[in-house]
Amino acid sequence: MTTTLKPSSRLQSIDALRGAIMIIMALDHTRDFFHISATYFSPTDLTRTYPFLFFTRWITHFCAPVFTFTAGLGAFLWLQRGRTKTQLSRFLLTRGIWLIFLELTVMRLAYNFNFASRFPVLLLVMWELGGCMVALALLVQLPYPLLAAFSIAVIALHNLLDPINAASFGSYAGVWNVIHQPGAFIVHGLVIVVGYPLVPWIAVMSAGFCFGRVFLLEPARRQKIILATGCALTIAFIVLRAINLYGDPEKWSPQRSIIFTLLFFLNCTKYPPSLLYLLMTLGPALIVLALFGRHRFSTNNPIIVFGRVPLFYFIAHFYLIHLLSFLATWIRYGAQSYPILFSSPPAMGGPEKLFPADFGYPLWVVYAVWIFVVVSLYPLCRWFANIKATRTDWWLSYL
Template sequence: MESIASKKTQNVRLTSIDMLRGLVMVVMALDHTRDFFHREAALFSPTDLTRTSPGLFLTRWVTHFCLPVFMFCAGIGVFLWKQRGHTSGELSRYLCTRGVWFVLLELTVMQFAYDFNFSIPPLILLLILWIFGICMLAMAALVHLPLRPLLILSLAIICLHNLLDSVNPSRFASAVWIWNLLHRPGVIPFAGHQALITYTVLPWIGVMAAGFCFGQLYTLEPAMRQKIMTRIGLGASVAFLVLRMFNHYGDPAPWSAQKTIGLTILSFLNCTKYPASLDFVLMTLGPAIMLLACLERFTPSAVSPLVIFGRVPLFYFVLHFYLIHGLLALMSFVRYGSAASRFVFNRPPSMGGPAVFPTGFGYSLLVVYSVWLGLLLVLYPLCRWFAGVRSRRQVWWMSYL
């Protein structure tokens, strides 16, 4: 029989993961609000040190933590799902069905959220739900490996995939789309159309598999687990600083001295996300794992915004895109009148929207932050309502929402 102490450990552990996931979801909404609303989002990358400002750079940089934490926590969640008494076969079936579900959502529900248009766009965007789905399908096979070999494999992928950076994609000829899926972002043929791959499989399956192995720590007592977590997070953070300082391996874009100390620091932090480099993963997951250890010492309210957001991640994710785009459409009609109907039913310029948006379209960074905060205020009661529905209705299909 499970002891009272073990049950308490389980409750603290689940809440800490929810809080961490909820925190990065809050930050994620900032990045997507910037994508839709910021007037300079389509003009240049916020990490382009020749054009950006420190405020804009850091607005983008802080959101780099989102996908690594999502992937890592997803891996932990897979381990914990298995620990609830499920077999490896049951886990594989669950991952396969969930993976296919995520891919279908990306191709349908999310494509409409991006452009508010039922026509098939010239370029299909395969973004976050796509890579989650593909990695879950891969994990359906990997969960059958013993834990130690899987840990070695996941760490090898994370640490060594940058050795492939020098491979010229042209050597693969007509099979280059496979390389785009695995390592090099690019455009691939997809069901008679073109699709943009930004998140490649190799680094992210490594992160998800590492999270699965990390889940083993939740079989330990809290004090021991927190100590190990802190050491892992600190070790990853130090490894990032050392690797980045030497500037020889770990990222295809080395940092360089800039005209000011501030810009040099930004260059140091400007690690490659597409594909996620070793430096990028260490820079983001190191602090996140240390924070996870700290969050285990808190016992927040069950209706804390971070807990609520972290418990309904898919609902939050889909809803926040629709709300952001809906708010942009509303503000565009207020600003441009009926003329807004000619462009709001398209992707925003930052996501490859057509050249139908008016000159000067978009808003300042201050407006972006204001819209983001307002968005969170709207999301909270909706997510709290849905979390309540899920807790009251214990049916199998609710786990896919």
């Protein structure tokens, strides 16, 4: 296979897709901290939600699969720049451990604005990406055909594990929480909440790594394959979801209206991501990736800027959103708000009983704050993207 990549080249289409997802992601986290319903019910609870709120949450379902898949792509492209698989394994291992460390420290502070042991330790996206990188450090040593077969098999078949309950493992229940079933367990008095079990996310990242070989093809053929794959996955989602036999723990059924029936059809399981959830998100994402590949973006385009500094943006946007929530709560409730200022909202694991019954704001406020967050972060991320583009310090690859 002949490569068309230059050792120092970046693929704009991947940066653009990742950047677009970063912008969308900030909407969901803004909703967690600001929306009035976030304290009391999930926006995908069809007994209480409404279409606009549902789609505000649903569109962000694309974020974690795209993060994880493109991280695998990035690992493959990193390998093509004159490195060996041994060097790649070392990089993935150290970067994965670094991300897990950030989840337990920097992000824990971002969620709660304190390290008090009364708050649970949340193992969320950064933990998932870090854990998957540690696993990929071993998996990249496999031959590509074997790794591709493994990735597809795990993504397609992991829902067969759904009937296995963590409680059946007794004192080792936490191990199964880490592997496949979201849940909580206690370690030395700390409550550990696993939001993102590693299966099937590991397979999503390794699938991205294997799919990276497509980017060695000449551009026209590459775009055709990416587009065809995206269409095939999207069609597979529609067909399998319509058949309603396998692929998601919850079967859909006709609802009180056509629109709510559609919502139920789209309401696939994220924790852990079902086969149908991954088909529903990765299929359209690959279609967008193919379309982005046909365009040339300015280096100052926001989706390119954000896509080049995803970790920096991720951490910064969480702190900014929480800080804005902190200020809004203080202005609204004054001194009586002190108990909730240094706490994450219930949507992020905070204690619901601390929050006033009227806590939160209408959805239009969520969108206004979201836009403010994205616009505010652009100059900072552009500055850091320029640093990464002009310097070669080894530590920059960890940021």
